[in-house]
Amino acid sequence: MSSRFSRRSFLKSSVATGVALASPLAMPSLSRAATRPEITHGLQSGDVDANSGVIWARTDRPARMLVEVDTTGSFETPRRLAPINALPDSDFTAKRLLEDLPSDQDIFYRVAFADLNDVNAVSEPMTGRFRTAPASRRNVRFAWSGDTAGQGWGIDSDRGGMKTYATMAKHQPDFFIHSGDTVYADGPMKETVDLMDGSVWKNVLIEEKTKVAETLNEFRGQWKYNLLDDNLRAFNAEVPTFFQWDDHEVVNNWSDAKDLVSDDRYTEKNVHLLAARAGRAFHELTPIRYTPAEPGRVYRKIAYGPLLDVFFLDLRSYRGPNGASMEDEMTPGSRILGAEQLAWLKRELVASRATWKVIASDMPLGLIVWDNWKEQAGAEAVANGDHGAPKGRELEFADLLRFIKTADIDNIVWLTADVHYTAAHYYNPDKAQFQDFKPFWEFVSGPIHAGTFGPNDLDMTFGPEVRYVKAPAEGQGVNLPPSMGLQFFGLVDIDGTSEQLTVRLMDRDDQELHKVTLDPVRRG
Template identity: 80%
Template sequence: MTSTLSRRRFLKSTAVGGMAVTASLAIPGLSRASSRPIITHGLQSGDVDTQSAMIWARTDRPSRMLVEVDTTDSFANPRRLAAIDALPESDFAVKRLLEGLPSDQEIFYRVAFQDLNDVKAVSVPMVGRLRTAPASRRDIRFAWSGDTAGQGWGIDEARGGMKIYATMLKHRPDFFLHSGDTVYSDGPLKESVELADGTTWKNIVTPEKSKVAETLNEYRGQWKYNLLDANLRAMNAEVPTFFQWDDHEVVNNWSASKDLTADDRYTEKNVALLAARAGRAFHEMTPIRYQPAEPGRVYRKIAYGPLLDVFFLDLRSYRGPNGASMETEMSDASRVLGAEQLAWLKRELATSRATWKVIACDMPIGVIVWDDWKAQAGAEAVANGDDGAPKGRELEFADLLRFIRAADIDNIVWLTADVHYTAAHHYSPDRAQIQDFKPFWEFVSGPLHAGTFGPNALDKTFGPDVKYVKAPDESQGANLPPSMGLQFFGLVDIDGASEQMTVRLMDVADQELYSVTLDPVRKG
């Protein structure tokens, strides 16, 4: 794994080396004025492949983003990129694609902002690091999980903040896959919460996190809140994050059937409008790639060298209304992927030449997630809970699984989050209601920093078998705080020589809870 950016070199290339840095950035000397732009929420990178990567930063005023790129943290021979503007229309957040990068190489990028109203006023620069994907076989390590700052559990600095991000950073992953519920726009925070052990959880609370998000600025504020955490910012500076979304980026369980009429927290009852505002904030505040054909699109493929392709799904944007999901024939109402995304996934899987095809799915396949938990009714995820032949949303997944078998595609692994516990599931036609699909693994992880729940029941339609599960026991109850230690992430290692994939389920204390090594199927 790559080594961390040394503190001495980092300081030399940022605040300590201020005058030298500004000279190398080819901008005027720093203003003596007391006020100059600042980088407000650290740096982020994401969607890295063999030749490019997206980077992100935010400032506090109209400014030009100045970027240098080098293969060493000394920036002895930097490539200076054309400046781009950070303007109020995007809340002064800006991202840009770094192109023409060498493969399998540590890349250092240095960012500063120049005030558009005073060219001599320049921010203290910051440095970030990433590693491009390999063009040839090498060891790969990445982490995944979901669910950040949910169920009332925000940043308690006295308890170390969002400690799981520091734990993941210790493993030096090539990238982190955030599987959704990246923010909780429907989860206002209280300043303090009394815990069962007699202690008090004390949240940092911002105006945007004191109520449900409705306006664009309030949705942006959900992201800015999470970035107040020092652990998260430290990981962002060194580990690219590949983002997908689920429901809490907008409002719990949102679909065309979501009705906010009786929810007094919301003055804006139009869920489609809330989703549009949330989607804009999601794309402004993360280093996700821009899709020209569909600017708000989340589903995409990241080719990470010859051993790995990652397929990011979006089970939220194209679904029919939540409901019983018992249709026996495919219809718009029964879809959760949508026809276009499903056709894309089939096409991309069939043409993939990577050894491993990881499908990052924001919700699990066989885990029952009710739209109405009190009534135990309505499908919020894929499974409908009847254990029978595929119906409703299960129809699309049955179609996909049949296609994978017919096209003879091997080495597919599903990674997911959403349900706030960790588990390993193996699906097999020998146990299923349909037999025309290949066995596969699904691994569940999370929460990162949110309430812990579960475990949920499994629908038997596709023959899932629980190989491992870690969740609260009945005596502990639900919505356990992060201080209870039931916060989870997963680690995936692909061996460059053997091509074996090892999946480990981990907790916030860095304990390995479960591990399995998968051998690739080789043809010919």
């Protein structure tokens, strides 16, 4: 078959298989349509490597998830998998790992649900696809961004919904990295918002988006809201998403020490309980792999062939209090990665044989993000704003950067989001207060569909240089709506022959804003 199944052919196949699945899975005739389950929020795939990938779907009642897998969209010789159950305790979601897949191959999966109270009542099927990672060198393309449906900007159907997802889909990436703020559980929406140009933004609303999320079902509702968007569901059917999280999945600037006593929006003041509910919803409603040793773990590595390993960080789950630590020596309160995650990252970087090592970080390294914006106080990210020798959270990253240099690890690129604008930063030890590291690039992109802010100031501890930035112009204000076009994503291309890595910073209208091509360091 061809190396790339066309989008148009895929969509035709998806429609056609609505009836075709009935026969292979011994489903009933369509005359029982009124009583059959439904697939409520489309399909998703994620965490794809050379021989496996995770798929996800949700139905509307207790049901069996029926799955067929094939290497063609016609499903002429499908592999039929044993059914798994979707039950109320998981909000009728189900996901499973597809294993023993051929590498570098288009994989088509077809999903239906059989009602557990009447197994002859089976839903209309849906079809999705992804491509497995290669076992040998080939061109690789992926996208990344962050920040979906934030700052009150939801789905305005009259304005085309979340249009950035449709723009990204045109580039047919092998996968998409969602760098965090995947939902805004702390961001209630209003039905309408008056814009500066005199027009009105009209949000699609569900009950769970009218207040901050506190209950498990309210956290689940944040995800189900985003999946109402036609662009996102179409994107999910074609492009696997590799998820990580940041703060807004729980509450703004979340850490274990977050104090909600004075926040009148919350009747539940226990941030540990809110985080537990948010984490459960995150794992129920995304196609992220399950880690038996630490259920709920977000940090992980995805190997995407000989040219690329992606290392996903979690700067939320193991951090000390925001803004509390400015010590010269590392303490539990100064950590943001945590000792276990830092040790894991070092081991995996040393073990990696991929040409490029992409570190997907949910927060930037050198940009100053204040915990208290009004008073410009307290580190919420890594940088503490003093432009001096590493202190507090900077100590873990100084340790990591020194380790990378000492271990002589090359070809590391950092990708991040969080700050709601796009930029390219070059970290130059000659300009840094801490100089014991190899120079590297950090690329920032986002929001996908949220308010636009920035730019932030840079802390010079690690010597970042701004090589490009696009953010609201002076006088434009903050929290600009998606309709103003300042919505961003990044594209990364790795050439299978030269092994060069090219990063392009893009906007919602598919304009290329900035481009950097990096040559790999090759060893003997």
